[in-house]
Amino acid sequence: MDIQKRIDELETALKKELENVKTMNDLQNVKSKFLGKKAEISGFMKHMKDLPNEEKPAFGKAVNEGKQRLSGLIENKREELRKAAIEEKLRKETVDVTLDAPDYAPGGVHILNRIVEEIEDLFVGMGYKIKEGPEIETDEMNFEKLNLPKDHPARDMQDSLYITKELLLRTHTSPVQVRTMLEYGGKKPVKIICPGKVYRRDDDDATHSHQFLQIEGLVVDKQTTMSDLKGTLLTIARAMFGEKREIRLRPSYFPFTEPSVEVDVTCANCEGIGCGICKQTGYIEILGAGMVNDFVLRQSGYDPDVYQGFAFGVGIERVAMLKYGIEDIRHFYTNDLRFNTQFK
Amino acid sequence: MKVSLSWLQEYVSLEGITPDELASTLTLRSQEIENVYNLVEADTLIIGEVLDVSKHEKADKLSVCRVDTGKDKLQIVCGAPNVAKGQKVVVALPGATLAGGLRIEKTTLRGVESNGMICSLSELGIEYKYHHEDGIHVLADTAPVGEDALEYLSLNDTVVELDLTPNRSDLLSMHGVAYDVAAIYDRKLKLPMPEIITANQDNPFTIETDTEKCPSYYARILDNVTIAPSPRWLQARLIAAGIRPINNVVDITNYVMIETGQPLHAFDLETLTSEKVLVREAKQGETFVTLDEEKRTLEEGDILITDGQKPIALGGVMGGLDTEVSDSTVSLLLESATFDPRQIRRTSSRLDLRSESSIRFERGVDPEKTRYALDRACAFLATYAKASIRNGVRYFDNHKRKKRIIPITLDKVNKVLGSSYSVNEVQNVFDRLDFSYEEKEGRFLVEAPSRRVDIQTYQDLIEEIGRLKDYNELPDTLPSTVSVGALSPYQQFKRKIRSTLSALGLSEAITYALREKERINDLTRENESPVELSKPLSKAHHALVLTPLTGLFDVVAYNKARKQESVHLFEIGKRYRKNEEPERLGIAMHGPYHPRHWQKTPPTDFFTVKGVVEALQKALRLPELDYEKTTIDNYHPHQTAVVKAGDTTLGHIGKVHPEYAEQYDLEDVYLAELAIDKLYSVAEKDATYRTVAKYPHISRDLALVVDADLPAGELLKTVERTLGERLSESRVFDVFTGKTIGEGKKSLAIRLIFEAREETLQSSDVDADIERVVEALKDTHDARLR
The missing domain is CATH 3.30.56.10 (Phenylalanyl-tRNA Synthetase; Chain B, domain 1)
Structure with a gap:
């Protein structure tokens, strides 16, 4: 028997059978058939003893090489099947990458509170502390200690919502300043801002809200000047409305400050040239400010011969409306999600 | 003004x-x-004379006029019923622009040519309230044809x-x-000095007061008054000032008031019953008819001007109807007085009666102008009403004319403003303001003039200097005060609540604190009477909320009505009380949470909102929270719980009662309310580090059959109590009821996780623990292994 020829025949037969192998199972059967204990090639070694000695090495070598070749073919096929199986598995995992993801959209802080936080951060960076206080205030704290005695004409500027004769919803966060000065006992410098809700007797419309948010600031020290106020206001205006903004101070009147000013910022829309938003003036009014009235210092335990200070107040809604071009103040309190979620 | x-x-x-x-x-x-x-926003207006008027053949209401305009005789079609031959009128020629931008062109009206328009005052842009004229404006016969009409009417202002x-x-x-x-x-001021010539007859009046609320009262008597329209220039100036011209007497008192700031009042002398003026305070409930024909009920303290017997004016606010000047008035008592600003304010705001006069009195008038204004008005009345003035002013004047001398130093000015002004610059400001002062080495003594009641302190003077020098010239500096700025730990805590809930997909809302009184307690756990406004803004804004859930619930309804599917909200609000305002966190959830669109989204239920609360528990370093089933009005009776940390009640969570939700077209709304101060008090102030276990943990599962109404939390508590420190975690991972379990029973599958901190934990070590747990659960809850 020409062993080499037989092995070649077996190899050809194996190749042919492997062509039809589709599964690992098929492969196992084919492997048993060609390389198993009962396989023809496994029987060849039994013939060795019948061969002359000089032929034995060549025969043995041929059989072993033959086994390796057959085995190699099967292993190649196995690898081929394995790869195909993985391919198939992954193919079945195909996704449409254009389909929508689940909606994990974050919610968000209300735009008004976000602006409050931004202003707080700005002032914390300049060494201010943040003070809060009650919204239900006494007439004394909200008005009288701030140089607004009963029957004072300036009370018309802040038509208020009373609960009892002596209790009302605060019309500004100034009482927090009074409370802080009293807490500090007239001894140490004050450098605070006071954010919070305030209330006025107003009918709600596009530009009025009976409830709104305000931030007031107060600095009291031995050498606090109106120029310090001006520099501080310029810093806020630029932080809120952009580095290119300029401010303008105009005389005004608040009973708790003297001198009092109103502060305009150059219109961001027209860069101060004049447009519909700034009513052709080039400026937009953003806040009120002034040097703390001696009466208020005295009422709050500070000696006006030693201390002087400045105060300012800004309406948050107004800042938001100017910054984003929001046309109706009621949006802030309606909480339509189509509005609220625009400000992430 | x-x-x-x-x-x-x-x-x-x-x-x-x-x-x-x-x-x-x-x-x-x-x-x-x-x-x-x-x-008047109009041009090319001239005076014309109507030469003749004929009916328009095709239009009843139109007349065809021939008008002499000086240069031409024009045919003009006019729609006013009062047009008549011989009238002097205001003509807008073709090319003129009238108020509101109306262009006048040569035109044809129903087939008749019209070369301009005969104008009414309203068409010139003078509001109806100033003239009450319906038709065209008819000028005096003496009006010069062809001249500029605005100039003639003094309306070119x-x-x-x-x-x-x-x-x-x-x-x-x-x-x-x-x-x-x-x-x-820095220009020269020239104020007129009134010159009056009095008649021989003396002013017989006596003027007295019973109240300190009228510090001064000056009166003159005028006779032979001719009531007539005021001169055109005077009428025009009143209109410019926003006041309707009436007749010469009333107009002159108004004119002098606007000129000097001192309100005046003229009484018809013949309506007074005596030759006496007595100022007194009203009695409670006394009534008086003001010249607007309203019967006013007065209160004690209101100032009344009387003729000794009957009231003739509500002092400083409004005159009386009975003593009003009329067309037949011949003699006048003219009053110029001052009143207590506070009382005027009280009276006028109580009666809702703000007049030009009360506005001035309540802010304070210059007592040095009282006599001046009286004489100024008399001079005008002599000229324009042909009045003769009786000899003598009768008055009392109790104003203490104490000079207001205000000391101020240049140093203080510069220290407050942050400026570096010189003595000369400050002197210049005072000079221009016409304030008298003395100055020595930078120390000023400034006399505040009586006209400036607002100048009371050195700060008021600094304001004058600041504004006249222009605040915008000051340097920009920052406060030199050195201080450490920071959010308080509590403020940081609130920010963490906001950022955590935002990251979880909830949107922050801000709602009104003032709400309908009836709904304040609807969604609160503990009912109480709300704080109410004494004069509510409206029914909708009447009382202060006790929970932010009141507003949040409405926001859910609002968004649902606008077809928003997923509405997940939070708000940091307050429980408003008179003496404390504890802050409350409100959470409202409705609709799919993290919706998966084309995939299956787990339904939003009680556990969705509980999950949000648990996320806060971890983010805010709160201790383990306990949930105890409870009932709250308007909440689902079987899906509501109080949230506790140990003995501290933090708040509640639950589903809104379907019947309540239905009233607002809602279903399946889940709410939570947590007291922020309490959360803060139980929260760990900072993180605590524990070493990470080096060895793998061992977990064991137990399936237990228990009574159907046993809360799983109770079972787990027993497990935790029994095993203490050895147990690192325990949770329910399956709940099952069915026939195989038995009526009134349920199966709870729990997983116990044991963590080895020190050494490798052997399975055998845990066996004893499991036995102890099973025993304890059997004893405590009658639980049996399934």
């Missing part, structure tokens, strides 16, 4: 200053200017409207405005 520039020019030259320049300068140095406008702050009562007069303009532009 509406300032006629032609009027202002009488006292201070405005040469070289355009109205717009004046307005922007006043805005920066004095008061904000609200508006600048021409009294520009008005600058000041938005006055309450302190500047001096600017409620033309004189006051003139003082300020003169100071700002």
Whole structure:
């Protein structure tokens, strides 16, 4: 028997059978058939003893090489099947990458509170502390200690919502300043801002809200000047409305400050040239400010011969409306999600 | 205050200053200017004479007029019923522009040519309230044909409207405005001095007061008054000032009030019952009919002017109907007085009766102008009402004319403003303001003039210097105070609540604190009477909320009604009480949470909102929370729990009762409310580090059959109590009921996780623990292994 020829025949037969192998199972059967204990090639070694000695090495070598070749073919096929199986598995995992993801959209802080936080951060960076206080205030704290005695004409500027004769919803966060000065006992410098809700007797419309948010600031020290106020206001205006903004101070009147000013910022829309938003003036009014009235210092335990200070107040809604071009103040309190979620 | 520039020019030259320049300068140095406008926004108006009038053949209401305009005789079609032959009228020629931008062109009206328009005052832009004329305006017979009509009517004027702050009562007069303009532009001021010639007959009146609320009262008597329309220039100036011309007497009192800031009142002398004026305070409940024909019920303290017997005026606020000047008035008692500002304010605001006069009195008038104004008005009445003035002014005047001398130093000025002004610069400001002062080595003694009641302290003087020098010239510096800025730990805690809930997909809302009184307790855990406004804004804004859930629930309804599917909200609000306002976190959830669109989204239920609360528990370093089933009005009776940390009740979570939700077209709304101060008090202030276990943990599962109504939390508590430290975690991972378990029973599958911190934990070590747990669960809850 020409062993080499037989092995070649077996190899050809194996190749042919492997062509039809589709599964690992098929492969196992084919492997048993060609390389198993009962396989023809496994029987060849039994013939060795019948061969002359000089032929034995060549025969043995041929059989072993033959086994390796057959085995190699099967292993190649196995690898081929394995790869195909993985391919198939992954193919079945195909996704449409254009389909929508689940909606994990974050919610968000209300735009008004976000602006409050931004202003707080700005002032914390300049060494201010943040003070809060009650919204239900006494007439004394909200008005009288701030140089607004009963029957004072300036009370018309802040038509208020009373609960009892002596209790009302605060019309500004100034009482927090009074409370802080009293807490500090007239001894140490004050450098605070006071954010919070305030209330006025107003009918709600596009530009009025009976409830709104305000931030007031107060600095009291031995050498606090109106120029310090001006520099501080310029810093806020630029932080809120952009580095290119300029401010303008105009005389005004608040009973708790003297001198009092109103502060305009150059219109961001027209860069101060004049447009519909700034009513052709080039400026937009953003806040009120002034040097703390001696009466208020005295009422709050500070000696006006030693201390002087400045105060300012800004309406948050107004800042938001100017910054984003929001046309109706009621949006802030309606909480339509189509509005609220625009400000992430 | 509406300032006629032609009027202002009488006292201070405005040469070289355009109205717009004046307005922007006043805005920066004095008061904000609200508006600048021409009294009449029309041009090319001339005086014409109607030569004849005939009916339009094709239109009943139209007349065809021939009008002499000096140069031409024009045919003009006119629609006014009062047009008549011989009238002198205002004609707008073709090419003219009338109020509101109306262009006049040569046109044909129903086949008849019309070469212009005969105008009414309204068409010139003078509001109806100032003239009450329905048809065309008819000029005096003496009006010169062909001349400029606006000039003739003195209506060619520009008005600058000041938005006055309450302190500047001096600017409620033309004189006051003139003082300020003169100071700002450093120009000369010239105020007129009234000259009056009196008759021989004496003023017989006696003037007395029973109240200190009327510190001064001056009166003159005038006879032979001819009631007639005021001269055109005077009417025009009143219109510019916003006052309707009535007749010469009333107009002159108003004119002098606007000029000087001192309100005046004229009584018809014949209606007075005696030759006496007595000022007294009203009695409680006393009634009086004011000249607007309203019967006013007075209160103690209101100031009444009486003729000794009956009231004739509500002092400083409004005159009486019975003593009003009429067309038949011949003699006058003319009053010029001052009143207590606070009382005037009290009376006028209580009666809701704000008059030009009360506005001035409540801000304070210059007592030095009281006599001046009286004489000024008398001089006008002599000229324009042919009045004769009786000899003598009768008056009392109890004003303490104490000079207000205010000391101030240059150092203080510069220390407050942060400026470096010199003595000369400050002197210059006082000079321009016409304030008298003495100065020595930078120390000033300044006398505040009586016209400036707002100048009381050195700070008021600094304001004058600041504004006249222009605040915008000051340097920009920052406070030199050195301090550490920071959010308080509690403020940081609130920010963490906001950021955590935002990251979880909830949107922050801000809702109104004032709500309908009836709904305040709807969603609260503990009912109580809300704080209410004494005079509510409206039914919708009446009382203060006790929980932010009141507003949040409505926000859910609002968004649901607008087809928003997923509405997940939070708000940091308050429980408003008179003496404390504890902050409350409200959470409201409705609709798919993290919706998966084309995939299956787990339904939003009680556990969705509980999950959010648990996320907060971890983010805020709260201790383990306990949930105890409870009932709250308007909440689902079987899906509501109080949230506790140990003994501290933090709040509640639950589903809104379907019947309540249905009233607002809602279903399946889940709410949570947590007391922020309590959360803060139980939260660990900072993180605590524990080493990470080196060895793998061992977990064991137990399936237990228990009574169906046993809360799983109770079972787990027993497990935790039994095993203590050895157990690192325990949770329910399956709940099952069914026939195989038995009626009234349920199966709970729990997983226990044991963590080995020190050494490798052997499975056998845990076996004993499991036995102990099973035993304990059997004893405590009658639980049996499944």
